[in-house]
Amino acid sequence: MTARLNVNIDHVATVREARKTIEPSVVEAANLCEKAGADGITIHLRQDRRHIQDRDLEQLRSVVSTYLNLEHAVTDEMLLIAERVRPDAVSLVPESPNEITTEGGLDVAGNVPAIADAVRRLKAVGIHVSIFIDPSIGQIDAAAEAGADQIEICTAEYAEMTLDREDQSSDPEKVAAEIARIAAAAKYAKEKGIVVAAGHGLTTKNVGALASMPEISEFNIGHHIISRSIFIGLENAVTEMIEAINVR
Numbered sequence: 001m002t003a004r005l006n007v008n009i010d011h012v013a014t015v016r017e018a019r020k021t022i023e024p025s026v027v028e029a030a031n032l033c034e035k036a037g038a039d040g041i042t043i044h045l046r047q048d049r050r051h052i053q054d055r056d057l058e059q060l061r062s063v064v065s066t067y068l069n070l071e072h073a074v075t076d077e078m079l080l081i082a083e084r085v086r087p088d089a090v091s092l093v094p095e096s097p098n099e100i101t102t103e104g105g106l107d108v109a110g111n112v113p114a115i116a117d118a119v120r121r122l123k124a125v126g127i128h129v130s131i132f133i134d135p136s137i138g139q140i141d142a143a144a145e146a147g148a149d150q151i152e153i154c155t156a157e158y159a160e161m162t163l164d165r166e167d168q169s170s171d172p173e174k175v176a177a178e179i180a181r182i183a184a185a186a187k188y189a190k191e192k193g194i195v196v197a198a199g200h201g202l203t204t205k206n207v208g209a210l211a212s213m214p215e216i217s218e219f220n221i222g223h224h225i226i227s228r229s230i231f232i233g234l235e236n237a238v239t240e241m242i243e244a245i246n247v248r
Contacts, residue, residue: 006040008222036238040067105133136187150195159201
């Protein structure tokens with residue numbers, strides 16, 4: 001069974017917000033991703049509203065015909081928004097005001113009561129709940145204790161090791177060790193009855209090693225796809241990533 005691909009379109013909004021204008025349209029981007037075969041659309045509504053805005057969530061909830069996955073921090077403001085708009089899924093993520101992008105997974109083990117309450121609230125209105133965590137057995141156990149339906153394994157370390165750039169050469173042993181760590185976490189979570197997703201920094205060049213893991217049923221990928229779309233178009237960029245995932 002091939003893993004699903006949810007395309008994160010945050011950076012379509014990043015370009016729009018650079019000029020505080022109306023284009024490019026996240027609705028059009030979502031439509032093109034679905035047309036190209038994406039299984040879902042992912043967006044991150046940040047507390048500082050640096051890219052996706054509340055109106056984007058409202059509009060996307062009304063037009064996305066596949067699967068709308070909303071990433072947000074564990075705050076009462078965001079939980080109230082999710083409870084009202086009711087995306088298909090919510091991914092609970094850590095968030096820092098000064099970070100460029102999400103830095104590692106959510107510390108569920110250190111915050112089980114608060115996260116369990118958030119999970120309870122979301123599930124009460126029919127939302128599938130995922131938690132973005134590092135590939136750690138302790139964090140998986142905590143996510144299960146909190147009642148999560150799904151975990152999303154943070155692949156940031158693996159992605160950083162496999163960047164294709166002149167100032168960095170991959171250490172095969174370290175890469176293999178990180179792949180093994182992700183595989184072990186995915187297998188452990190699946191055995192506990194938790195759905196497993198993965199994402200953060202993945203590209204068509206490095207996704208294959210993870211796509212070969214049968215326990216991973218979903219990928220959330222954005223930056224690489226949007227970057228590639230500048231040169232080859234959004235539909236082609238989505239198709240390219242689907243093909244890279246399908247080689248398993």
